[in-house]
Amino acid sequence: MTVKLKIKHLVLYILVPLLVLSAAAIWAPGAVQRYRAAQEPEAVHSRMLDEIQAASGQARLKLIGSEIVQNGEYDPYRFNVYAGSSMTQSSSEDESLLTPQERLPLLEQYVREASPDSGLGRAAEQLAYEYDALGRSGDADAMLAEAERRMSEYSYERRSLALTRAERALAAGDAAAAEELLDPPGRPHEADRSEPELLGRQSWVRARLLFVRGQPEAALAEAQRGLKEYNELERKAMGLAQPEEESGAETAESEEESFGQRFNALTANQLDALAGALRTAIGRGGDLAPASLSGTLKRSDGTPVARAGIFLRSAREVNHSEWESEPYHVVTDDEGRFEIRNLVPGAYQIQLGFGYGQVDGWSWPVESDDWLQFAGGGDQERDITLQPLIQLKSPVNDQQLTDDSIEFSWEAVKGAAYYTLTGTIPSSDGGGSSSITIREHISGSRITLSAEDLYSIQNILFFSGSGEDWETADTSSLLGFLNPQARFSWSVQAYDKTGNRISQSNGYRLNPGSMGNLPFFYMKQRQLSEADRLVLDGKLVKALEAYRARVEADPQDVEALRMQLRLTQAESSPSDTPFPSRENIALLERLMELSPSSNTASQLADYFYEQADWKEYDRYYGIYLDSAPDDSEAYALAKHASSLLYRGDPGGAHSEFAAAMAKDDSHRFIGAYLLAELAADRALASVRELAQRYPDLDTPTDSDRWRRMLDAMDKERSAEPAAFDKSLRKALDLYLAARAKDPRSGASSQKSGFASIDAFLLAAGEVR
Amino acid sequence: MTVQGNEQHERETVKRKLDEELNAVNFRAHDNVLRRTHPASLRARLSALWNREVEIPLRPAGIAFGAAALGLALILPYAARPPRDVQTTAPQRQMIEAGGSFYWKDLYEKAVSEHDR
Numbered sequence: 001m002t003v004k005l006k007i008k009h010l011v012l013y014i015l016v017p018l019l020v021l022s023a024a025a026i027w028a029p030g031a032v033q034r035y036r037a038a039q040e041p042e043a044v045h046s047r048m049l050d051e052i053q054a055a056s057g058q059a060r061l062k063l064i065g066s067e068i069v070q071n072g073e074y075d076p077y078r079f080n081v082y083a084g085s086s087m088t089q090s091s092s093e094d095e096s097l098l099t100p101q102e103r104l105p106l107l108e109q110y111v112r113e114a115s116p117d118s119g120l121g122r123a124a125e126q127l128a129y130e131y132d133a134l135g136r137s138g139d140a141d142a143m144l145a146e147a148e149r150r151m152s153e154y155s156y157e158r159r160s161l162a163l164t165r166a167e168r169a170l171a172a173g174d175a176a177a178a179e180e181l182l183d184p185p186g187r188p189h190e191a192d193r194s195e196p197e198l199l200g201r202q203s204w205v206r207a208r209l210l211f212v213r214g215q216p217e218a219a220l221a222e223a224q225r226g227l228k229e230y231n232e233l234e235r236k237a238m239g240l241a242q243p244e245e246e247s248g249a250e251t252a253e254s255e256e257e258s259f260g261q262r263f264n265a266l267t268a269n270q271l272d273a274l275a276g277a278l279r280t281a282i283g284r285g286g287d288l289a290p291a292s293l294s295g296t297l298k299r300s301d302g303t304p305v306a307r308a309g310i311f312l313r314s315a316r317e318v319n320h321s322e323w324e325s326e327p328y329h330v331v332t333d334d335e336g337r338f339e340i341r342n343l344v345p346g347a348y349q350i351q352l353g354f355g356y357g358q359v360d361g362w363s364w365p366v367e368s369d370d371w372l373q374f375a376g377g378g379d380q381e382r383d384i385t386l387q388p389l390i391q392l393k394s395p396v397n398d399q400q401l402t403d404d405s406i407e408f409s410w411e412a413v414k415g416a417a418y419y420t421l422t423g424t425i426p427s428s429d430g431g432g433s434s435s436i437t438i439r440e441h442i443s444g445s446r447i448t449l450s451a452e453d454l455y456s457i458q459n460i461l462f463f464s465g466s467g468e469d470w471e472t473a474d475t476s477s478l479l480g481f482l483n484p485q486a487r488f489s490w491s492v493q494a495y496d497k498t499g500n501r502i503s504q505s506n507g508y509r510l511n512p513g514s515m516g517n518l519p520f521f522y523m524k525q526r527q528l529s530e531a532d533r534l535v536l537d538g539k540l541v542k543a544l545e546a547y548r549a550r551v552e553a554d555p556q557d558v559e560a561l562r563m564q565l566r567l568t569q570a571e572s573s574p575s576d577t578p579f580p581s582r583e584n585i586a587l588l589e590r591l592m593e594l595s596p597s598s599n600t601a602s603q604l605a606d607y608f609y610e611q612a613d614w615k616e617y618d619r620y621y622g623i624y625l626d627s628a629p630d631d632s633e634a635y636a637l638a639k640h641a642s643s644l645l646y647r648g649d650p651g652g653a654h655s656e657f658a659a660a661m662a663k664d665d666s667h668r669f670i671g672a673y674l675l676a677e678l679a680a681d682r683a684l685a686s687v688r689e690l691a692q693r694y695p696d697l698d699t700p701t702d703s704d705r706w707r708r709m710l711d712a713m714d715k716e717r718s719a720e721p722a723a724f725d726k727s728l729r730k731a732l733d734l735y736l737a738a739r740a741k742d743p744r745s746g747a748s749s750q751k752s753g754f755a756s757i758d759a760f761l762l763a764a765g766e767v768r
Numbered sequence: 769m770t771v772q773g774n775e776q777h778e779r780e781t782v783k784r785k786l787d788e789e790l791n792a793v794n795f796r797a798h799d800n801v802l803r804r805t806h807p808a809s810l811r812a813r814l815s816a817l818w819n820r821e822v823e824i825p826l827r828p829a830g831i832a833f834g835a836a837a838l839g840l841a842l843i844l845p846y847a848a849r850p851p852r853d854v855q856t857t858a859p860q861r862q863m864i865e866a867g868g869s870f871y872w873k874d875l876y877e878k879a880v881s882e883h884d885r
Binding site for chain 2: 003025397489
């Protein structure tokens with residue numbers, strides 16, 4: 001068959017469409033790529049700059065306003081990464097498009113020329129931040145004053161800027177200037193009632209001013225008044241009912257707090273935080289003069305880190321995620337210097353804010369619970385040094401380990417006395433992981449371990465379900481390093497000879513140079529056994545049976561013994577069944593013989609502690625100490641101290657508790673320590689002094705409770721000292737006698753006759 | 769009479785002789801001559817070409833060849849320049865945590881795939 005057609009039809013209906021199609025096919029990918037390239041940050045960045053440079057007059061100001069001033073990314077104290085000893089969080093935003101150097105002249109022009117009611121205040125605050133970061137705070141103050149002068153009188157923005165200036169004056173130590181800015185003449189107070197935000201801020205500055213002037217009680221009253229007023233006005237503005245007055249002062253207060261937190265109101269949070277800090281400080285007594293902190297932030301090679309955020313957070317705020325409400329924040333200047341004044345005395349943690357570029361490849365090695373204690377009027381200096389991340393050498397990059405001996409090695413750190421090696425075991429769903437210390441006090445930058453060493457490390461057990469069904473135990477965490485399929489990772493931390501962490505391998509690794517080796521490896525030395533497979537399949541009951549059968553067949557089968565123990569532990573975890581149960585003790589003791597480890601020793605010690613079997617307890621505590629000579633945990637020390645106390649050795653308890661306090665900056669065992677001191681007949685005043693020195697930061701919202709309890713005891717004692725002392729001695733003896741038999745026994749039901757003594761013993765009995 | 773008669777006779781002879789000699793020659797270049805003397809316009813020629821009819825044999829082999837050519841024409845540009853990986857050019861980079869450290873997802877995945885090889 002043939003088709004007859006004219007040339008013109010051939011061309012029009014076949015060749016032309018074909019040509020168009022292929023042209024499109026050639027053009028499209030290129031165009032898509034060009035479009036993508038145009039959306040890349042660099043392209044957007046240069047396009048934005050070009051646009052602004054090309055514009056002039058009002059158009060230019062308008063562009064600066066919309067692209068920079070109103071852009072939340074350039075808000076002061078906004079960082080990509082927040083690092084602290086209690087938490088590290090990272091915001092997911094990209095790095096800002098325009099560099100500070102590019103923004104500075106644009107902001108200067110905007111503050112100079114833009115009309116006063118178009119975000120001038122916002123621009124001025126951004127510019128002040130940039131000046132501060134350059135160490136030009138004088139320029140910042142002058143610029144802010146000039147900007148305020150340009151704004152229309154009585155405007156909200158002008159009042160807000162005046163308050164910013166007052167805060168700055170206060171922070172710079174110029175109380176007189178702050179006061180003048182706070183209450184400018186000719187401004188009727190009443191008009192402010194439509195502006196709760198301004199009123200609240202005003203109250204905050206005023207309270208701080210009072211505190212700086214040595215009137216902490218008046219400052220507290222002002223902060224409380226301001227908070228109350230603020231919440232009332234906000235409620236009115238939202239059309240909500242006022243809370244009932246009769247509900248009592250205590251509940252009203254908590255109501256105020258929850259209201260502020262619910263609406264996430266910055267000002268309310270600030271007032272609340274200040275009031276809380278003042279209340280705690282006043283309750284504690286002593287010198288209440290403002291304290292201060294100063295220092296520099298540098299890299300280990302000496303280069304200063306400019307433009308980083310320095311936050312001081314009290315125990316109450318340390319776990320909040322909001323950062324702008326921090327009462328104490330500054331930005332480091334061009335030489336990395338920072339200074340924070342007017343601190344309410346108390347315990348604080350330093351937290352830092354970084355851009356990705358600043359922190360990439362570097363770490364701020366800080367211990368968890370690294371508290372700075374500020375006494376009244378105390379000036380502390382603290383230099384912070386960022387360290388390069390430790391580079392890992394082996395095993396890395398998903399290496400499959402098949403040898404029985406495993407050498408972990410990493411780059412040596414200058415000044416390091418020892419290292420800690422930490423392993424990470426992924427959860428079976430891949431969503432999480434748990435970290436576990438593999439070895440501590442490693443003196444060199446390498447350590448050779450056997451596969452057995454890793455197998456013996458017991459992982460923290462976690463449950464994927466509600467935790468009620470033990471079969472929801474995470475299978476990967478049960479097998480730990482025994483699992484040849486899991487992708488493990490490791491890290492190291494370096495310490496100097498005084499025990500301060502000076503560097504680590506974990507951190508931000510955001511470019512090919514800083515990424516280094518990836519810390520992953522597989523343990524392929526062994527195959528999965530049948531019982532292991534049952535574990536991985538989640539059939540834990542069957543797996544436990546299989547391990548049991550193996551142990552019965554061969555009592556020397558360490559692997560099966562270990563897994564049987566882990567599974568029985570999982571079995572007893574969700575319920576209240578104590579672990580180790582009596583039947584497991586035999587297994588633990590056999591494991592101790594076959595493959596001794598500090599972990600097994602401490603489990604046995606725990607068991608015999610709870611049984612008040614002091615002979616066996618001492619034996620395993622001794623083995624535990626031998627296997628972890630320099631770094632026994634504060635937990636074990638405190639427990640040992642308690643055991644000595646129950647056995648009638650208050651002197652031994654005293655020194656062990658003192659060691660535990662030194663090891664644990666959160667002082668969570670302080671209650672038990674205080675009890676031991678009272679039992680040793682120490683005077684109430686000196687015991688109170690201990691409570692003051694070691695606030696219970698494990699309960700950050702009420703870190704002062706022990707001191708308060710001792711104050712209450714002191715008060716009751718003053719009325720009838722002899723009767724009190726007698727009752728205290730008797731109550732303590734009863735308590736210790738009960739504990740010597742059963743260290744887990746609760747408080748005695750027998751009342752001492754003094755409420756403060758009963759309250760103290762009840763609380764001390766709950767210290768774990 | 770004789771002069772005239774002779775001339776006529778001679779002419780006829782020449783004519784006959786000429787005819788005989790040219791008997792083998794055929795003139796068939798009328799078209800060429802016409803084209804030389806009356807050249808056709810370009811337009812007319814194009815129009816002729818445009819309207820020329822072609823015959824395309826529609827056999828299975830022909831169809832297959834045509835389809836292959838069409839496919840090639842469409843695919844070749846992509847094959848020559850495949851679109852780049854979307855990850856590397858995406859404007860928003862994603863950060864991930866792996867083994868306790870933080871990485872840009874694209875760089876991390878690239879590194880992992882390199883170690884896999």
